[in-house]
Amino acid sequence: MNHYIVMQGLTYEEDKEAGLIWSSQQDKGGKTPHSWARVKEVKQDDRIFHCVKGKIVAISVATSDSEKAVNPVGTTEEQGVLVKLQYFELERPLTIKKYFNELRTLLPVKYAAFKQNGDGNQGYLYPCNEELAIKFLHIISDTNIYQVEEEQLELAIGTVVHTERNSLIPVITETEAAARRKMRVANEKFKALVAPYWNHKCALCGIELPELLRASHAKPWRECTSKERLDPYNGLLLCRNHDALYKQGYIAFDGTGLIHISDRIPSMNYAMYDIHAKMRVLRTENNKPYFRWHRKYVFQ
Numbered sequence: 090m091n092h093y094i095v096m097q098g099l100t101y102e103e104d105k106e107a108g109l110i111w112s113s114q115q116d117k118g119g120k121t122p123h124s125w126a127r128v129k130e131v132k133q134d135d136r137i138f139h140c141v142k143g144k145i146v147a148i149s150v151a152t153s154d155s156e157k158a159v160n161p162v163g164t165t166e167e168q169g170v171l172v173k174l175q176y177f178e179l180e181r182p183l184t185i186k187k188y189f190n191e192l193r194t195l196l197p198v199k200y201a202a203f204k205q206n207g208d209g210n211q212g213y214l215y216p217c218n219e220e221l222a223i224k225f226l227h228i229i230s231d232t233n234i235y236q237v238e239e240e241q242l243e244l245a246i247g248t249v250v251h252t253e254r255n256s257l258i259p260v261i262t263e264t265e266a267a268a269r270r271k272m273r274v275a276n277e278k279f280k281a282l283v284a285p286y287w288n289h290k291c292a293l294c295g296i297e298l299p300e301l302l303r304a305s306h307a308k309p310w311r312e313c314t315s316k317e318r319l320d321p322y323n324g325l326l327l328c329r330n331h332d333a334l335y336k337q338g339y340i341a342f343d344g345t346g347l348i349h350i351s352d353r354i355p356s357m358n359y360a361m362y363d364i365h366a367k368m369r370v371l372r373t374e375n376n377k378p379y380f381r382w383h384r385k386y387v388f389q
C-alpha cells in the first residue's frame with residue numbers, strides 16, 4: 090500500500106461527488122509533469138490525502154488501479170488518467186501550517202508536497218512517505234475522533250453518533266497499521282541484509298548486542314525508492330547511541346569513511362557521546378553515493 094497527497098482546488102467537490110481523481114498527462118508544452126505522471130502509479134487500496142487550500146480535508150481509498158480515461162467531470166474530451174476512490178471526509182480538516190513544525194522534518198528533499206514555509210507546492214499528486222502518513226493519521230484521529238469524543242462526554246451527549254466519524258475510524262486504524270507493518274517488515278529485512286557487511290557489530294564502537302544494534306539508513310526512508318530502502322549499501326550497522334547521532338545528522342562519513350562531527354556537539358563533549366575526530370568506518374565504493382547524500386542533506 091502506498092500513500093499520496095493530492096492537491097485539489099476548485100475541482101475537489103466535483104471529484105468527491107464523482108468518487109475519483111483525474112489528471113491530464115500532457116501540459117501545453119507537450120510534457121508530463123512528475124505530479125501528473127504519478128497518477129499512473131496509483132494501485133487499488135492505496136491511500137490518498139486530499140489537500141484543499143492548505144488543509145487536508147479527506148482521506149480516500151483507491152477502489153481500483155489507475156486507468157486511462159477522459160475526464161468524466163470535465164468539459165473537454167481530453168485523455169488522461171483516472172483513479173476511482175472512496176472518499177472519507179474529515180469533520181475537522183487538518184490545517185498544514187498549524188502543524189508544520191511537526192510535519193517539516195518528515196518531508197522529503199525531492200517531490201515534497203509542501204514548501205519550507207508550509208505552502209502547498211504547485212502540482213497535482215505527490216508521494217507521501219509512511220512516516221508522514223502516520224503523522225497525518227495521528228493528528229486526524231486526535232482532532233476528529235478523540236477530541237470530539239471528549240467534548241461529547243463533557244456535554245453528556247454520548248448517544249450522538251456521527252456516521253462520518255464512524256466510517257473514518259476503521260480507515261485510519263487500517264491505514265496506520267498497514268503503514269507501520271510495511272516499515273517494520275522492510276526495516277527488519279534491511280537489518281538482516283546490512284548486519285553481515287559490518288560483522289554484526291556497531292561500525293563505530295564495536296558493540297555486538299543485537300538488541301542494541303540498528304541498521305541505519307544513510308539516505309533516509311522518506312527519500313528512498315523501494316529498492317534503495319533495501320539496498321544494504323544504503324547504510325551501516327550502528328548501536329543505538331551512534332544510530333541516533335547519525336539519524337539526526339550529528340555525525341556523517343566522508344568518501345574515505347572518516348567521521349564528520351557537527352558543530353552542534355562541542356568537542357569537549359565528544360567522549361560523552363563516544364565519538365572522536367579520527368573515527369572511521371570501513372565503507373565500500375557502493376556506500377559512497379549514499380554517504381554523500383547523507384552528508385549533504387542530513388548532516389547539520
Ligand SMILES: [Zn+2]
Pocket residue numbers: 291292293294295296327328329330331
Ligand atoms: Zn556504537
